[in-house]
Amino acid sequence: xxxxxxxxxxxxxxxxxxxxxxxxxxxxxxxxxxxxxxxxxxxxxxxxxxxxxxxxxxxxxxxxxxxxxxxxxxxxxxxxxxxxxxxxxxxxxxxxxxxxxxxxxxxxxxxxxxxxxxxxxxxxxxxxxxxxxxxxxxxxxxxxxxxxxxxxxxxxxxxxxxxxxxxxxxxxxxxxxxxxxxxxxxxxxxxxxxxxxxxxxxxxxx
Amino acid sequence: xxxxxxxxxxxxxxxxxxxxxxxxxxxxxxxxxxxxxxxxxxxxxxxxxxxxxxxxxxxxxxxxxxxxxxxxxxxxxxxxxxxxxxxxxxxxxxxxxxxxxxxxxxxxxxxxxxxxxxxxxxxxxxxxxxxxxxxxxxxxxxxxxxxxxxxxxxxxxxxxxxxxxxxxxxxxxxxxxxxxxxxxxxxxxxxxxxxxxxxxxxxxxx
DNA sequence: GTCTATAGGTTGATAGAC
DNA sequence: GTCTATCAACCTATAGAC
Numbered sequence: 001x002x003x004x005x006x007x008x009x010x011x012x013x014x015x016x017x018x019x020x021x022x023x024x025x026x027x028x029x030x031x032x033x034x035x036x037x038x039x040x041x042x043x044x045x046x047x048x049x050x051x052x053x054x055x056x057x058x059x060x061x062x063x064x065x066x067x068x069x070x071x072x073x074x075x076x077x078x079x080x081x082x083x084x085x086x087x088x089x090x091x092x093x094x095x096x097x098x099x100x101x102x103x104x105x106x107x108x109x110x111x112x113x114x115x116x117x118x119x120x121x122x123x124x125x126x127x128x129x130x131x132x133x134x135x136x137x138x139x140x141x142x143x144x145x146x147x148x149x150x151x152x153x154x155x156x157x158x159x160x161x162x163x164x165x166x167x168x169x170x171x172x173x174x175x176x177x178x179x180x181x182x183x184x185x186x187x188x189x190x191x192x193x194x195x196x197x198x199x200x201x202x203x204x205x206x
Numbered sequence: 207x208x209x210x211x212x213x214x215x216x217x218x219x220x221x222x223x224x225x226x227x228x229x230x231x232x233x234x235x236x237x238x239x240x241x242x243x244x245x246x247x248x249x250x251x252x253x254x255x256x257x258x259x260x261x262x263x264x265x266x267x268x269x270x271x272x273x274x275x276x277x278x279x280x281x282x283x284x285x286x287x288x289x290x291x292x293x294x295x296x297x298x299x300x301x302x303x304x305x306x307x308x309x310x311x312x313x314x315x316x317x318x319x320x321x322x323x324x325x326x327x328x329x330x331x332x333x334x335x336x337x338x339x340x341x342x343x344x345x346x347x348x349x350x351x352x353x354x355x356x357x358x359x360x361x362x363x364x365x366x367x368x369x370x371x372x373x374x375x376x377x378x379x380x381x382x383x384x385x386x387x388x389x390x391x392x393x394x395x396x397x398x399x400x401x402x403x404x405x406x407x408x409x410x411x412x
Numbered sequence: 413g414t415c416t417a418t419a420g421g422t423t424g425a426t427a428g429a430c
Numbered sequence: 431g432t433c434t435a436t437c438a439a440c441c442t443a444t445a446g447a448c
Contacts (some may be wrong), residue, residue, distance in 0.1 A: 016413075016414075017413095030323060031322075031323045032320060032321045032322040032323050032325075032326060033240065033321045034239065034240055034321040034322040035322060035323065037440085037441060037442085038441075038442065038443085039440085039441070039442090047413095047414075047415090048414065048415050048416075049442090049443090050413095050414070050415065050416080050443090050444080050445095051413075051414060051415080053442080053443060053444080054413070054414075055413090058442075058443075059441090059442065059443090108320070110386060111317045111320035111321075112320065112321060113386075114238060114314070114317040114318065114320075114321075114385065114386065115238045115239045115240040115317075115318060115320075115321035116237070116238040116240040116241060117236065117237045117238050117241065119238075120238060120386065120387060121387065123386070124386060124387040124388050127388055128388065128389065131392075133383060133388050133392065134379050134382075134383060134393065135392035135393050138393060138394065142394075155406075157405055158401075158402040158405050158406055159394065159398055159401065159402050161394050161398075162394045162398040162399045162401065162402035163399075163402050163403075163406075164394075165376055165379070165393060165394045165398075165399050166372040166373060166375065166376045166399050166402070166403060167372060168379065169372065169375035169376035169377070169378060169379035169380075169399075170371055170372045170375035170376075171375070172375060172378060172379040172382060173340050173371070173374065173375035173378040173379065174375075176340075176378060176382060177339060177340060179320065180316060180319075180320065180326065180329070180330060181326060181327065181330040182330050182333060182334065182339050183334065186337075186339065186341035187340065187341050187344060187371060188344065188365070188367050188368045188370075188371045192365055192367075192368040192371075193368045193369075193371050193372050193375075195364075195365065195368065196364040196365050196368035196369050196372070197369075197372060199363055199364050200361075200364055200369075200406035200407070201406070204410060222431075222432075223431095243422085243423065243424085244423075244424060244425085245422090245423075245424090253431095253432075253433090254432065254433050254434075255424090255425090256425090256426080256427095256431095256432070256433065256434080257431075257432060257433080259424080259425060259426080260431070260432075261431090264424075264425075265423090265424065265425090
């Protein structure tokens with residue numbers, strides 16, 4: 001993590017550990033967890049298979065490490081502060097893109113875990129414990145809309161968190177579709193959804 | 207499929223083919239595709255492993271058959287007619303529950319396919335060819351809202367299909383969360399989202 | 413830390429009797 | 431159609447040299 005020496009270009013010689021983790025993540029996304037063998041990982045990382053086990057003990061621990069890294073964006077977005085900004089439309093645009101981007105990184109991990117009940121349950125336990133999940137995004141956006149509502153800039157007769165759920169849900173749907181390698185072009189663009197929600201959130205004149 | 211004889215109770219003797227397919231689906235949902243071995247399938251179906259290969263040729267074709275069956279609800283919802291009804295709130299409630307129910311059935315199949323690039327790409331090709339996906343639900347709900355808009359029962363300054371996307375997205379998010387065995391209780395209930403959208407869709411008085 | 417070589421176990425698939 | 435028995439391939443993991 002911390003280095004006093006100036007960084008050199010390329011991978012430091014002998015840093016097989018990092019190369020292995022990177023190869024694992026790449027294979028996980030490209031070929032899927034079923035095709036993820038320690039053989040393939042070693043080959044792509046340019047090391048021997050024994051090195052994989054030397055560094056990570058067994059396949060399960062290697063997967064765990066790859067999952068931890070792959071879910072980092074999910075932790076990052078959860079750790080972010082409050083949502084704020086002058087223009088509501090711009091705020092939703094920025095937050096929505098962020099959620100989609102984060103989900104696109106994490107989604108392959110989430111779906112990969114579904115291939116094995118043990119992995120799935122471990123992941124579910126971890127996420128429950130840390131209170132992770134889409135509801136975090138919903139809370140963040142919902143709190144923002146609630147503040148806007150309190151300031152009189154959002155109509156008072158709707159539940160801000162319910163609207164936030166529909167917004168985050170749109171992002172989840174789009175990310176899920178993209179992860180499955182299905183075209184998202186048949187879905188309304190995110191900006192259109194933001195336009196509609198933004199318009200409907202406007203307080204009635206008078 | 208068609209039988210002139212009166213049906214007997216229970217599984218007909220010697221219908222191993224059906225038992226195998228059922229066992230495959232069960233294992234797929236319960237333990238995940240990585241743990242789905244022909245051995246386990248045979249054991250749960252109460253037949254020998256050779257029977258599995260006799261009926262389905264190889265593991266890939268067995269999976270294909272299980273996928274076809276598991277995605278039937280997706281085909282069913284796509285084949286449904288137009289959405290209609292007197293009360294908009296009730297219509298959204300009914301359609302939303304339907305989408306959630308269908309997705310809860312199909313989601314394990316969709317995520318299972320992500321474990322193998324070959325399966326994933328085959329599924330994506332099949333869905334593209336048949337024009338399947340969340341956008342079908344979005345279209346159906348969007349067309350309904352557009353009709354309501356034309357009838358003056360939905361405000362005219364929003365894109366009905368964009369609102370429909372946010373609605374279907376909510377259902378996708380909830381189904382995805384449930385499939386991952388994460389609690390959906392931290393998300394706003396679907397009825398709250400319907401309430402909010404319904405309220406916001408109301409045309410301004412006057 | 414990294415390698416080669418290999419043990420040990422699991423899996424998909426086939427052969428042949430009934 | 432269903433079974434038992436078996437095989438070849440593959441995968442995880444370890445041993446031991448460098």
